[in-house]
Amino acid sequence: MNLFENLTKKAKADRQRIVLPEGTESRTLKAADRIIADDIADIILIGDPDEIKRMAIEMSLVHIVKATIVNPHDEAVIDRYAPMLFELRKHKGMTEEQARLTTANPLFLACLMVKAGDADGEVAGAQNTTGNVLRAAFQVIKTRKGINVVSGAFLMLLPEGSPYGEDGVLVFADCAVVPDPTAEELAQIAVCAAETARNLAGVTPRVAMLSFSTKGSAKHERVDKVIEATEIAHKMEPSLILDGELQADAALVPSVAHKKAPESLLNGKANVLVFPSLEVGNIAYKLVQRIAGVEAIGPILQGLAAPVSDLSRGCFPEDIYKTIIMTCCQAIGAKANK
Numbered sequence: 001m002n003l004f005e006n007l008t009k010k011a012k013a014d015r016q017r018i019v020l021p022e023g024t025e026s027r028t029l030k031a032a033d034r035i036i037a038d039d040i041a042d043i044i045l046i047g048d049p050d051e052i053k054r055m056a057i058e059m060s061l062v063h064i065v066k067a068t069i070v071n072p073h074d075e076a077v078i079d080r081y082a083p084m085l086f087e088l089r090k091h092k093g094m095t096e097e098q099a100r101l102t103t104a105n106p107l108f109l110a111c112l113m114v115k116a117g118d119a120d121g122e123v124a125g126a127q128n129t130t131g132n133v134l135r136a137a138f139q140v141i142k143t144r145k146g147i148n149v150v151s152g153a154f155l156m157l158l159p160e161g162s163p164y165g166e167d168g169v170l171v172f173a174d175c176a177v178v179p180d181p182t183a184e185e186l187a188q189i190a191v192c193a194a195e196t197a198r199n200l201a202g203v204t205p206r207v208a209m210l211s212f213s214t215k216g217s218a219k220h221e222r223v224d225k226v227i228e229a230t231e232i233a234h235k236m237e238p239s240l241i242l243d244g245e246l247q248a249d250a251a252l253v254p255s256v257a258h259k260k261a262p263e264s265l266l267n268g269k270a271n272v273l274v275f276p277s278l279e280v281g282n283i284a285y286k287l288v289q290r291i292a293g294v295e296a297i298g299p300i301l302q303g304l305a306a307p308v309s310d311l312s313r314g315c316f317p318e319d320i321y322k323t324i325i326m327t328c329c330q331a332i333g334a335k336a337n338k
Contacts, residue, residue, distance in 0.1 A: 003157060003169060004322060006202055011040050011328035018324050018331075019119040021106035022127045023047030023069065024055060031320035033061035041328050043067040044119055046106040070113075072104045081112040088115075088140060107132060111140035114306045120331040123323050125311030137301075137308040144305040144334075146236070151189045152176025152299030153196045154285050159293070164252050166271040169201040172288075173274055175281035176299035183225045187232035190274045192302035194240055197272050199333030200300065200326055208251035208270035209233070209244025210280075214260045217247075226276050241265055248273070300326065307331050 018035075022028045023045030029052070032043045045052055049069045056064035070077060078100050085108065086099035094102070102108050107128060113119040124133050134150070143150060151174035158168045173193035178185060186209070194205035209230045213223040223245055230244035243265045250260040250268065257268030275281035289296040301308055307330035309323045 003155070003167075003201070004325065007200065007325050007329050008038075008040060010202075010332065011325050014328075014332045015041060016120040016328040016331045017042045017044060017118070018327055019044040019046065019070075019110045019113050019122050020324075021046040021110035021122065021124050023106070024051050025126050026055065026059065027315065027317045028126050028320055029055055029059065029061055029064060030317040031324060032067060033063045034317070034321050035324050036063040036066050041324060043324075044070060044113065046070050046072055046109055048073075070109070072106050072109050077109070078103050081109060081116065084112055084116060085140065105136070107136040108140060111136045111308070114308070115140050120335075121307040121309070121327040123309045123311065123320065123327050125309075126313060126315055126320060129313075130310050133308065133310045134301075137304055141305050141308060143303050147188050147192065147303045149178060149181065149185045149188050150301060150303040151178055151181075151192060153193050153302055154296045154298035154300065155196075155200060156285065156288060157295040157297065166203045166206075166269075167201070169203065169271070171197045171201060171205075171272040172281060172285045172296075173272070173302070174278060175275070175285045177278070177301075179278045181229075181277070183228035184232055186225065186229035186274065186276065187236060188303065190229065190233045190242060190272075191236050191240065193272050193274055194237070194242070195333065195337070196300055196302050196330075199329055201271070203271055205241065205272045206266050206270050207233075207240060207242040207272040207274060208246050208248075208266055209242065209274050209276075210248055210251060211245035211276055212247065213245050214247045214250045215245065215264075217260070222276060244274075246270075297322070297326070300330075306334060 018041050024047040045067050082100040082103040086096050110122045153173040154175050156170040174189045190207050194207050197205040209226050211223050211226040226245040249256040251270040254268035288294050307327045309327045
């Protein structure tokens with residue numbers, strides 16, 4: 001059984017409610033129709049009901065009738081959610097009238113539904129920029145307790161028989177959000193990446209804090225940051241199998257680990273790689289993806305109080321379908337950790 005078969009099975013076993021604020025976007029509708037047909041999740045579409053129904057008929061999407069459709073301009077909907085937004089943002093100077101206008105924005109409405117407990121997760125970004133998706137999430141859902149940074153992880157699906165990672169998967173982070181994390185932020189990224197490994201890869205995380213140094217082989221302030229981050233991460237989650245600072249080969253190759261870091265908890269068998277900066281993480285995942293032909297799934301946003309998944313505007317319906325499944329599994333994990 002491959003990764004997505006496992007994730008689909010997990011999502012079906014604990015059905016979640018996923019809100020799609022781009023309800024009149026054709027690729028989103030196709031993915032939603034398939035999710036409903038496959039009985040994976042309860043779908044909430046935000047958009048003009050008549051437009052959604054018309055598009056469903058034109059595209060022969062026969063299962064969309066089973067989705068819950070929320071009109072963002074419905075006064076009853078705005079009456080329900082605008083007061084919540086006003087309370088969240090009044091300290092920033094938002095007025096009640098501004099709250100009502102902002103609530104009609106589908107991205108904010110989706111986040112408010114998640115915040116209110118009326119949805120378990122959100123998937124957006126087929127039409128909207130990452131900045132707009134994240135802005136609504138930051139302002140409404142916010143970060144989870146003990147975390148003040150949102151980061152982006154990738155699931156790297158390795159070729160069959162690969163000796164690296166676990167069950168054919170490596171988790172890379174941060175590859176998408178934080179340009180130059182502080183030691184504290186890097187520790188938080190590590191803890192969140194471990195949770196991503198548990199919830200999505202289904203493995204016990206073994207986290208390597210990467211550097212150009214292994215256990216003091218080089219001296220530099222950037223090495224010091226990784227060492228400090230490792231110490232902070234251990235304090236945040238003492239039971240987590242995590243070690244650093246390590247070079248990539250010492251993290252992934254047991255024979256190299258035996259020579260360079262013989263006392264490492266990882267023994268060269270890391271399945272989560274935490275990069276010291278965004279430029280390193282972003283370059284690394286793209287190199288591995290292109291040169292080694294590895295499938296990269298993500299970015300998977302981590303650190304929010306509830307799951308919000310950001311799509312590429314060039315995505316295909318298949319991408320949205322898989323992202324909805326992953327968001328379901330993130331929501332299941334988030335509830336289990338409360």
